Amino acid sequence: MLKESATDVFEEHRPVLFGVAYRMLGRVADAEDVVQDAWLRWSGADQSGVREPRAFLVRITTRLAIDRLRQAQSRRESYVGPWLPEPLATDFGGTTPDSAERTVFAESVTLAVLVTMESLSPLERAVFVLREAFGYPYAEIAEALDRSEAAVRQLAGRARRHVEEGKPRFEVDPVRQRDLTERFMAAAAGDDLEGLLGMLAADARLVGDSGGKAKAPLRVIESADKIARFLVAVAGAAPAGLEYTFTELNGGIAMLVRQGDVPDSVIQLGIRDGRVQTVYIVRNPDKLGALAAG
Numbered sequence: 001m002l003k004e005s006a007t008d009v010f011e012e013h014r015p016v017l018f019g020v021a022y023r024m025l026g027r028v029a030d031a032e033d034v035v036q037d038a039w040l041r042w043s044g045a046d047q048s049g050v051r052e053p054r055a056f057l058v059r060i061t062t063r064l065a066i067d068r069l070r071q072a073q074s075r076r077e078s079y080v081g082p083w084l085p086e087p088l089a090t091d092f093g094g095t096t097p098d099s100a101e102r103t104v105f106a107e108s109v110t111l112a113v114l115v116t117m118e119s120l121s122p123l124e125r126a127v128f129v130l131r132e133a134f135g136y137p138y139a140e141i142a143e144a145l146d147r148s149e150a151a152v153r154q155l156a157g158r159a160r161r162h163v164e165e166g167k168p169r170f171e172v173d174p175v176r177q178r179d180l181t182e183r184f185m186a187a188a189a190g191d192d193l194e195g196l197l198g199m200l201a202a203d204a205r206l207v208g209d210s211g212g213k214a215k216a217p218l219r220v221i222e223s224a225d226k227i228a229r230f231l232v233a234v235a236g237a238a239p240a241g242l243e244y245t246f247t248e249l250n251g252g253i254a255m256l257v258r259q260g261d262v263p264d265s266v267i268q269l270g271i272r273d274g275r276v277q278t279v280y281i282v283r284n285p286d287k288l289g290a291l292a293a294g
Helices: 003-025 028-043 053-076 099-107 111-117 122-133 138-145 149-166 174-189 193-199 224-236
Strands: 200-209 242-249 252-259 262-272 275-282
Touching: 003 028, 003 053, 003 122, 028 053, 053 122, 053 138, 111 149, 111 262, 122 138, 122 149, 138 149, 174 193, 174 224, 174 242, 174 252, 174 262, 193 200, 193 224, 200 224, 242 262
Parallel strands: 200 275
Antiparallel strands: 242 252, 252 262, 262 275
């Protein structure tokens, strides 16, 4: 196989490899590093004996992601404040062959699901990602992870139960999500405490991720009243010149806040039964660089 041909094959499968790595790790930079490492393994391999390049590449990427996730989990124990995944500008081109599968596929990359997957072991997470997001047969997953098919089925069942038990039942209708997000942000900016309280579920939660590198709550804020008062106070102290735009991140509508070309924060709402159940705010600058205006 010629080097150019090897590059073409790898680039054909790059979106899938990135999709696997991002869902495993929750960080764009880490996922890109894993894909780059997979390229080095691929380019140095004897490709003449590779009958199924996609399966070969997914196997390499998954194993590399498992190793990196084990390292990342130990680092997260010392992370300052709550941890959220890095927001991802959703692009499904090349990663899902059938548009009818988009909703199921997108759900595997939502903040709520990625946060829930943090409770899984690296192997459970790998099985869940390959099975639920990409629909791989158990036999192929077993080969990729060097496990028996029976063991993979057991891992898949355990992972699915954990995710289903911990996953919030959020609505994903983009029109309703955008409408409520617009009204919610307008109420916060307008010092409309009653308006916010009318949109927040009584047991709502606000999760802010700063990594200790920006201003954000170091603990989860619980209850509609506390969240509403916090948001009104933050909006009142916001610096001049902030720009607010809607964008699709992690399969849902989000508000991207910029100061010039520099991303300041991402705000995304988890909505259930027409009310805001969870407010996600990402302010760690290390997790916003990929969203900078090009």
